[in-house]
Amino acid sequence: MIERPLYSGPYAHERVSVRRTMLLVVFALLPATLFGLYQYGWPAIFLFVVTLLAAIVAESVSLWVMGKPQRPFLLDGSALLTGWLLAITLPPWAPWWIGVVGAFVAIVIGKQVFGGIGQNLFNPAMVARSALLVSFPLEMTTFPAPQPLLSAQAPDMAQGLAITLGDTTQVDAVTSATTFGHVKTELTRGAGMDEALAGTYSLWEHLLGTSSGSLGEASVLLLLLGGVLLLYTRVISWHIPVSMLGSLALLATIFHLINPSLYLDPLFHLMAGSVILGAFFIATDLVTSPVSVRGQLIFGAGCGVLVFVIRTFAGYPEGVAFAILLMNASTPLIDHYFRPRVYGRDRRGRPLNHGDGEDRRP
Amino acid sequence: MKLFRIRGGVHPDDRKQLSAEHPIENLPLPPLLHIPLQQHIGAQATPVVTRGQLVRKGELLARSQGIISAPVHAPTSGRIMGIGGYPAHHASGLSVRTLTLKPDGHDEWHDSCVGAAAPFSLSPEEISTRVADAGIVGMGGAGFPSSVKLNLRHRYALHTLVINGAECEPYLTCDDRLMQERPDDVRDGVMLMARALGVRRVLFAIENNKPAALAAMRESAKAQADLQIVGLPTRYPMGSANHLVQTLVGKETPARGLTADIGVVVHNAATAAAVNDAIRHGRPLISRIVTVTGRAIRRPRNLHVLIGTPMDYLVEYCGGFLEEPVRLISGGPMMGQPLPSTRVPVVKGSNGLLALSASEVNDGAEMPCIRCGICVRVCPCGLVPLSMVATIRAGRLESSVRLGLLDCIGCGSCAYACPSHIPLVQHFNYAKGELAAQQRAQHKQGEIKRLIEARTARMEAIKRAKQEAMRRRKAEMDGKKAENADRRAETAEASR
Ligand code: SF4
Ligand code: SF4
Numbered sequence: 001m002i003e004r005p006l007y008s009g010p011y012a013h014e015r016v017s018v019r020r021t022m023l024l025v026v027f028a029l030l031p032a033t034l035f036g037l038y039q040y041g042w043p044a045i046f047l048f049v050v051t052l053l054a055a056i057v058a059e060s061v062s063l064w065v066m067g068k069p070q071r072p073f074l075l076d077g078s079a080l081l082t083g084w085l086l087a088i089t090l091p092p093w094a095p096w097w098i099g100v101v102g103a104f105v106a107i108v109i110g111k112q113v114f115g116g117i118g119q120n121l122f123n124p125a126m127v128a129r130s131a132l133l134v135s136f137p138l139e140m141t142t143f144p145a146p147q148p149l150l151s152a153q154a155p156d157m158a159q160g161l162a163i164t165l166g167d168t169t170q171v172d173a174v175t176s177a178t179t180f181g182h183v184k185t186e187l188t189r190g191a192g193m194d195e196a197l198a199g200t201y202s203l204w205e206h207l208l209g210t211s212s213g214s215l216g217e218a219s220v221l222l223l224l225l226g227g228v229l230l231l232y233t234r235v236i237s238w239h240i241p242v243s244m245l246g247s248l249a250l251l252a253t254i255f256h257l258i259n260p261s262l263y264l265d266p267l268f269h270l271m272a273g274s275v276i277l278g279a280f281f282i283a284t285d286l287v288t289s290p291v292s293v294r295g296q297l298i299f300g301a302g303c304g305v306l307v308f309v310i311r312t313f314a315g316y317p318e319g320v321a322f323a324i325l326l327m328n329a330s331t332p333l334i335d336h337y338f339r340p341r342v343y344g345r346d347r348r349g350r351p352l353n354h355g356d357g358e359d360r361r362p
Numbered sequence: 363m364k365l366f367r368i369r370g371g372v373h374p375d376d377r378k379q380l381s382a383e384h385p386i387e388n389l390p391l392p393p394l395l396h397i398p399l400q401q402h403i404g405a406q407a408t409p410v411v412t413r414g415q416l417v418r419k420g421e422l423l424a425r426s427q428g429i430i431s432a433p434v435h436a437p438t439s440g441r442i443m444g445i446g447g448y449p450a451h452h453a454s455g456l457s458v459r460t461l462t463l464k465p466d467g468h469d470e471w472h473d474s475c476v477g478a479a480a481p482f483s484l485s486p487e488e489i490s491t492r493v494a495d496a497g498i499v500g501m502g503g504a505g506f507p508s509s510v511k512l513n514l515r516h517r518y519a520l521h522t523l524v525i526n527g528a529e530c531e532p533y534l535t536c537d538d539r540l541m542q543e544r545p546d547d548v549r550d551g552v553m554l555m556a557r558a559l560g561v562r563r564v565l566f567a568i569e570n571n572k573p574a575a576l577a578a579m580r581e582s583a584k585a586q587a588d589l590q591i592v593g594l595p596t597r598y599p600m601g602s603a604n605h606l607v608q609t610l611v612g613k614e615t616p617a618r619g620l621t622a623d624i625g626v627v628v629h630n631a632a633t634a635a636a637v638n639d640a641i642r643h644g645r646p647l648i649s650r651i652v653t654v655t656g657r658a659i660r661r662p663r664n665l666h667v668l669i670g671t672p673m674d675y676l677v678e679y680c681g682g683f684l685e686e687p688v689r690l691i692s693g694g695p696m697m698g699q700p701l702p703s704t705r706v707p708v709v710k711g712s713n714g715l716l717a718l719s720a721s722e723v724n725d726g727a728e729m730p731c732i733r734c735g736i737c738v739r740v741c742p743c744g745l746v747p748l749s750m751v752a753t754i755r756a757g758r759l760e761s762s763v764r765l766g767l768l769d770c771i772g773c774g775s776c777a778y779a780c781p782s783h784i785p786l787v788q789h790f791n792y793a794k795g796e797l798a799a800q801q802r803a804q805h806k807q808g809e810i811k812r813l814i815e816a817r818t819a820r821m822e823a824i825k826r827a828k829q830e831a832m833r834r835r836k837a838e839m840d841g842k843k844a845e846n847a848d849r850r851a852e853t854a855e856a857s858r
Contacts, residue, residue: 008785008787008788008791009691009695009696009697009698009699009700009774009777009787010695010696010697010774010777010778010787011689011691011695011696011698011700011716011718011723012374012375012532012695012696012722012723012724012778013723013724013725013726013777013778013783014372014374014724014778014779015724016736016779016780016781017726017729017781017782017783018729018732018781018782020781021732021734021781072727072729076729078732116730117729117730117732118730118731118732118733118782119730237739286732286733286734286735287732287733288733289733289735290735291733291734291735291738291746291748292735292738292746293739296735335746335749339744339746339765340369340738340741340744340745340746341744342617342743342744342745342766342769343369343604343605343614343617343742343743343744343769344604344614344615344616344617344618344619344743344769345616345617345766345769351616351617351618351619352614352616352617353616354613354616354623354624
């Protein structure tokens, strides 16, 4: 006779786990990341590794402080993913301490303070990125032009290490504005759009990833490839990316049609900056986005609108991080008000009544 | 035929191939049968036999008690060894009143078991009475007395009978085999039920992963113009009555209502076969087909088993365990019940005995909810399981009810797909149980209050009556005194 503790079904389970989900996201980021590391060479590789390690150390320390078990939580892959997302949104040649400070802010303030995995209101990587941008504006806006690994001008390993350790002389030599930064500066100088765009705007560069920017802004094509993988493995659904990109494109189109010399065209909005990364990898962050389909559509649309508004009307050249953080804050509200309709009930929760007793006998 | 979409659902690995190719085999007579008096939803049956009595196969052992109840019959001929408590076919392992029958090996039918000569000329009342007398209950696991459902025609305008041959639970193949091997019996049972319900339209739904059963039923249904065999997309929980009806007729059953509210009655394919046996051959429900399967079973099989046969007898017949099963389940892996032990008997609703090995259950460690929304995506009822669990954990049961706890059909899709391995259904079951207990307590309190009030009222009445009587007596006494006084005065006067 076999005695077992009482336990409700189901007794079958899909082969899924938190770790699998997190690692799939990391896997989807891999092509774009590898390409970005190649583009920016040794300094980028060092910064990337330092940031990941710092994230894992921060997670481990937090777990220790809170007396939680290390193994299951370190192995769930969430700290790795957070570190990864942060690393690819940093300027690739930023000094090491940017990565370390960012990782600790992300893990400790962005996640563990809220109670650990699943409890945080804001996307940890975006919290850290925004905190860094506000605290260290110089380091966070110094972008080198791509210097592919092994190319003639690229720093070798020793030079790379020096850059990561904070030697800025080399960085200054190759600094180049990001597309958005450039356009913004030019426009504020009073230049017209055509002039502002001259020489910077190349869709191909963005698609392939040879324009300057953070690792994650590098190649739109490779990011899209990762996004498709996430959709295919059903880690994310299409609702947030499509509504976010859709609303952004719609607004951009309308404004561009009204005054093309003041407003960028929609393709530019979609291709440049970190919108693609944001739409597929950051806004879709499971923990901080709504759970229902309608909620996700609203959330995505809100992100798109905010990205446009921040980029166009606010002082910052790039608005993806702030837009997503703002929408993160409204997730609980969205979840509360936009629940799916319950089977057998109308939207207001009353039992359905098909034609009022038509089917019943008197 | 146009089918309608339902929301959510999952595609569990069905593992039906373990037992699907094995034709139904008759299990030999076991040495003892343990027949519980409660194998259905409703009131327990009342025994009509005594200890030591000899009974024949099909003889009434216990009659139904009340409107929602079902009688119990002797699965074979033999002697009643006793009536007493025996572990129930239920997770709790509590004992229920059970008749123990020792088969005499002759397997002789009782004289009362005679079929109707012309089943299709019986009136609807006669059909449903015979179904009630045969002790037929829903054989898909729920165990609701079938005749009660056949009588719904009195209260609802019904237009369609849906036969559930979906068998959407993984592993189970008993209905599949039944439909393949006895399609005509199933068909006749279906048409008899249609006659009892007075409906013209019969939709017989089978999931597309059972091509042989579909073909057999299609062939058999050729003779019946009203009977339409429908292939269903394979998706769990297609066999949930509400969702099956929605798929077929495109309407949702109103919350807290019955499918009859939209004119549809659902019966199970195995129930149909039992109805045919009862009416055509006069045989009550005394046996059923059980799928014995799981990777921990040496030889998975589909067995024709007498009600009351202990589960370990089935396991033994199937070659015993290959390895110690990590879970032992009655029914399918999604909605089945854990069995407290293999001593418990097969009952009318037992469709499967699953012995799952560790490789099959994927018991991951529970992690915190990562709000992935997968449970929301797969819930066929439009619920938000993660919020329901959060409120239940916080002890706010009313909030969980407002979020739809009572609309949850317990299908387990959410828990099946949750990457954090949160036992969502367990939380829901706990909360549902807790609510029911609270309701009972409230009811009981109400009852006590009513009794106390009644008693107070009675006491009051008695007191008032006493006072009244006292007053009357006093008045009378006073009257008498006055009379006496008068008389005395009179006599005094007279004597003067
Ligand atoms: S499926 Fe599990 S982890 Fe995902 S939201 Fe639902 S309860 Fe949370
Ligand atoms: S068990 Fe309940 S909450 Fe979970 S999927 Fe099924 S109906 Fe929805």
